[in-house]
Amino acid sequence: MGVISRGFGSRRRESDPHLPPGQYLTEDFPVLSAGPTPAIDTADWSFTIVNETGDRTSWSWADMMAMPIDDIGTDIHCVTRWSKLGTHWRGVSLDHFFEKVKTSDAYTMVHSYGGYTTNVPLEDLLDGKAWIAFEFEGEPLDPEHGGPARLLVPHLYFWKSAKWVNGIRMHSNDDPGFWEQNGYNIYGDPWKEQRYW
Amino acid sequence: MAIVSDWSTGTVSGGEKITPTGRILRLDVPSWPGNLPGQHLDLRLTADDGYQAVRSYSIASYGPGTTVELAVDELPDGEVSPYLVEDVQPGDQLEVRGPIGNYFVWREQQTEPVQLIAGGSGIVPLVSIVRAHQASSSAAPFRMIYSVRAPEDAYYAAELDSYSGDRFSLEWVYTRTTPAGWARPAGRIDRAVIEASALPASDDPTVYVCGPTGFVEAVARILVDLGHDPGRVKTERFGGA
Numbered sequence: 001m002g003v004i005s006r007g008f009g010s011r012r013r014e015s016d017p018h019l020p021p022g023q024y025l026t027e028d029f030p031v032l033s034a035g036p037t038p039a040i041d042t043a044d045w046s047f048t049i050v051n052e053t054g055d056r057t058s059w060s061w062a063d064m065m066a067m068p069i070d071d072i073g074t075d076i077h078c079v080t081r082w083s084k085l086g087t088h089w090r091g092v093s094l095d096h097f098f099e100k101v102k103t104s105d106a107y108t109m110v111h112s113y114g115g116y117t118t119n120v121p122l123e124d125l126l127d128g129k130a131w132i133a134f135e136f137e138g139e140p141l142d143p144e145h146g147g148p149a150r151l152l153v154p155h156l157y158f159w160k161s162a163k164w165v166n167g168i169r170m171h172s173n174d175d176p177g178f179w180e181q182n183g184y185n186i187y188g189d190p191w192k193e194q195r196y197w
Numbered sequence: 198m199a200i201v202s203d204w205s206t207g208t209v210s211g212g213e214k215i216t217p218t219g220r221i222l223r224l225d226v227p228s229w230p231g232n233l234p235g236q237h238l239d240l241r242l243t244a245d246d247g248y249q250a251v252r253s254y255s256i257a258s259y260g261p262g263t264t265v266e267l268a269v270d271e272l273p274d275g276e277v278s279p280y281l282v283e284d285v286q287p288g289d290q291l292e293v294r295g296p297i298g299n300y301f302v303w304r305e306q307q308t309e310p311v312q313l314i315a316g317g318s319g320i321v322p323l324v325s326i327v328r329a330h331q332a333s334s335s336a337a338p339f340r341m342i343y344s345v346r347a348p349e350d351a352y353y354a355a356e357l358d359s360y361s362g363d364r365f366s367l368e369w370v371y372t373r374t375t376p377a378g379w380a381r382p383a384g385r386i387d388r389a390v391i392e393a394s395a396l397p398a399s400d401d402p403t404v405y406v407c408g409p410t411g412f413v414e415a416v417a418r419i420l421v422d423l424g425h426d427p428g429r430v431k432t433e434r435f436g437g438a
Contacts, residue, residue: 005289007244008242009242012244012250030434031414031434033301034301034431036420037418080253107375115427183300
């Protein structure tokens with residue numbers, strides 16, 4: 001227990017067992033990005049996985065729409081301490097993309113339009129744990145929330161769920177991405193409060 | 198600046214209400230390692246039954262030293278900000294962790310021109326950047342556009358105005374109420390204001406934009422439309438609870 005702040009606590013919020021430690025509940029949907037929101041038309045969108053030999057596998061928007069689409073109900077947790085519970089998304093599981101990719105690398109660097117990057121171990125993207133998401137609460141994903149498509153990795157802090165995602169490059173090491181180089185944890189498990197270095 | 202340390206105890210050493218909803222708070226944190234201009238910290242409050250709440254706040258002070266200055270805007274339905282603005286008194290204790298963030302920062306070694314654009318309490322990290330620039334020998338030109346609802350809502354108004362000179366200029370934008378005799382009618386920051394007052398894209402400035410989400414989205418979009426390299430436009434948005 002920390003030092004007591006005299007008189008604090010009268011305005012406390014309800015606690016909820018679905019909230020990881022240090023998180024608070026929010027009903028709105030804060031926007032956090034390091035730069036301007038890119039404008040990407042679905043006609044121009046593509047998603048490319050590059051493996052360790054340089055082989056590229058690409059999907060257009062139409063390719064993705066032809067893949068099996070999941071309805072996802074999940075909680076999301078931002079390192080800046082807000083959480084939203086029971087959000088609804090639609091997207092394509094990364095399992096389907098990786099069916100076509102040969103790799104023995106254990107790590108990925110996720111890339112976005114606008115230059116953002118974030119590193120995620122491959123096993124955290126597979127087995128139904130991650131999606132390329134393009135709908136939120138029944139609507140196309142807003143550009144400021146990463147539309148037309150973002151990565152969705154709800155079991156990690158949300159900076160891992162790269163907005164405006166356009167590709168993944170396989171890495172043999174767990175190299176840090178953008179925020180990981182700028183002070184955030186290399187992995188980012190909300191339940192272990194892995195926020196910073 | 199590397200590892201974020203564990204929680205440190207801070208003691209409120211001073212505070213004054215400077216806008217109808219905002220207060221400057223100074224904390225004495227003996228173990229504070231210093232911070233870069235533009236960084237933020239986590240602040241933790243603990244109630245007497247052990248209940249805790251943590252929020253992030255930008256830091257208005259910079260550099261070495263163990264006094265940390267924050268400016269907190271009260272959110273009407275907030276949990277932490279009303280306590281910091283209305284309740285906490287000099288001598289009270291709280292905890293901080295940081296500094297955090299190595300991206301939305303300015304370093305004295307940067308020589309390029311800098312454009313700062315703030316909305317409301319988004320001024321706080323930009324104040325630390327301006328203070329650092331003023332105290333440095335940097336010849337880099339700095340310009341700021343500061344959007345507030347009304348003159349009384351501005352943080353650090355007199356201090357910022359006092360910096361106006363060869364290296365720094367400040368353009369005010371009032372969205373609801375202007376000072377008497379103000380030439381431009383009240384209204385949101387728009388393309389015309391940015392074209393007239395901000396450093397042009399051809400100067401290749403680094404641009405720091407901080408404010409509420411809608412404000413930052415609008416300003417960043419205009420900057421990109423005006424030809425600014427998106428990679429040179431650093432943004433910090435706030436919103437939510």
